[in-house]
Amino acid sequence: MAKEKIVLAYSGGLDTSVILKWLKETYDAEIIAFTAxxxxxxxxxxxxxxxxxxxxSKVYIDDLRAEFAKDFIYPMFQAGTMYEGQYLLGTSIARPLIAKRMVDIARAEGATAIAHGATGKGNDQVRFELTAAALAPEISVIAPWRLEAFREQFPGRAEMIAYAEKHGIPVTASAAKPYSTDRNLLHISFESGMLEDPWFDPSAEENEDMYVLSVSPERAPDQAEYVELTFEQGDCVALNGESLSPLEVMERLNELGGKHGIGRVDMVENRFVGMKSRGVYETPGGTILFTAHRKMESLTMDREVMHLRDSLIAKYSQLVYNGFWFAPERLALQALVTESQKNVTGVVRLKLYKGNVIGAGVKSPVSLYNPDIATMEADPSQAYDQGDATGFIRLNALRLKVSSGVEQSKN
Structure with missing residues (x-):
């Protein structure tokens, strides 16, 4: 009788290396390792x-970078997504793609379960499992960190390291880097260890070696650099006039942003599971793209469409952060976002300087900005009669006057 098959999301770090061996022993199953x-x-x-x-028994290492940029990062950025005003959701947006591919592999291999190494305190467990529930409810999920038997065997990292040494599993865990990281095309995150003290200053010069994608603003070039981003229907399709794929755009912008110390964020955020956590993020390319996209919208997007879309940013961000990428409400929101982007087309020029992304010009063939109407000088188009504002203000003031009269009558 063939053994059960389990597909494990495998990073090669201490946790998933130990989990791979533990699953094989505990379930007497074939373990298929998958790395995205x-x-x-x-x-x-x-x-x-x-x-x-x-x-x-088998290993998949699948290059999903192009899909990640085109089908996950770009649609999310069209929505103007930013969690709690700071976080560009670099880790959050990667999880549904990883889980989606895990499900594909499980079905192709005839596996009955998928497994992950996310802890019971974090957001990733939710993101992986909600994606699996949406795409493949027939496949079960094994989360070792939520199993009492696993936690009893591995109450801490010391026990995991000892287990790895006993079974000849090479690990790199040490005190040299007392924090955990997660890296992808959009960002790199740093959590735990010394960062659990919210008073600890990761931007101090002595902690500079922690950062991977960017230099500090103090060490960035003294000369500003300009970059032009071309947009078509809300997507960046070229840099400095050179047509590029979404993947190429992200790679180029990461290099530029990192060079100029752009995209570092240090925040305490609210996890979906209920606790606050402190995270430090580097998102150099994403920060440039986010800023450019917003500036392109300012010139080309209708006011009421923009305000409607903006009113949904917090909700959309929560859906991504909490793991509901494949939920019907996110898909419905995306349809609205896509419609809002149909005229977000043109060129944005930015100046990059010591951690700052500074607007330096924007133009579009479908610009809604009309200098003849907006001018403080005589209006050659006569499209706007300043006298019309009198009635406009009177009508909008009516309810305020009525309300004020009622309040005064109480006294």
Whole structure:
């Protein structure tokens, strides 16, 4: 009788390496390791050999970078998404793509379950499992960190390291970098360890070696650099006149933003599971793209459409952060967002300087800005009669006057 198959989201770190071996022993199953290449760079080196040596029967390392940029990052940025006013959702938006591919592999391999190494305190467990529920409700999910037997065996990292050494699993866990990281095409995050103290200053010069994608603003070039982003229907399609794919745009902008110290965020955020957590993020390319997109919208998007879309940013951001990417309400919101972007077309020029993204010009063939109407000089088009504002103000003031009269009558 064939063994049960389990598809494990595998990063090669301490947790998923131990989990791979533990699953194989506990469930007497074939473990298929899956790693999504979403821009981790050299973190992927040697993963296949390590997974096989740890006990995986098969390893998938799939390049999902282009799909990540085109079908996840770009639609999210069209929505103007920013969680709690600071976080560009770099980790959040990657999880539904990873889970989607895990489901695909599970079905192709005839696996009955998928597994992940997310802890019971974090958001990722929710994102993985809500995606699986939406796309493949027939496939079960194994979350070792939520199983009492696993937690009893591994109450801390010391026990995990000892287990890895016993089974000959190479691990790199040490006190040299007392924090955890998660990297992809959009950002890199830093959490836990020394960062759990919200008074700790990661921007101090002595902590500069923590950062990966960017230099500090103090070390950025003293000369500003200009970049032009071309948009078509809400998507950036070219930089400095050169046509590029979404993946190429993100890679180029990451280089530019990192060079100029752009995109560092240090925040305490509200996790979906109920607690607050402190995270430090580097999102150099995303910060440039977010700023450029907003400036393109300012010239080309109808006022009421913009205000309606903006009223939904908090909701859309929560859906992404909380793991509801494939939920019907997010898909419905996306339809509205897509419609709002049909005229977001043109060129934005930005100046990059020491951590700042500064607007330096915007133009569009479908601009809604008319200098003849907006001018403080004589209006050659005679499209706006300033006298019309009298009636406009009178009508809008009517309810205020009535309300004020009622309040005065009480006294």
């Amino acid at each position: 290449d979403i821009g981790q760079k050299d973190e992927l080196d040697g993963l296949e050999a390590k997974a096989l040596a740890t006990g995986a």
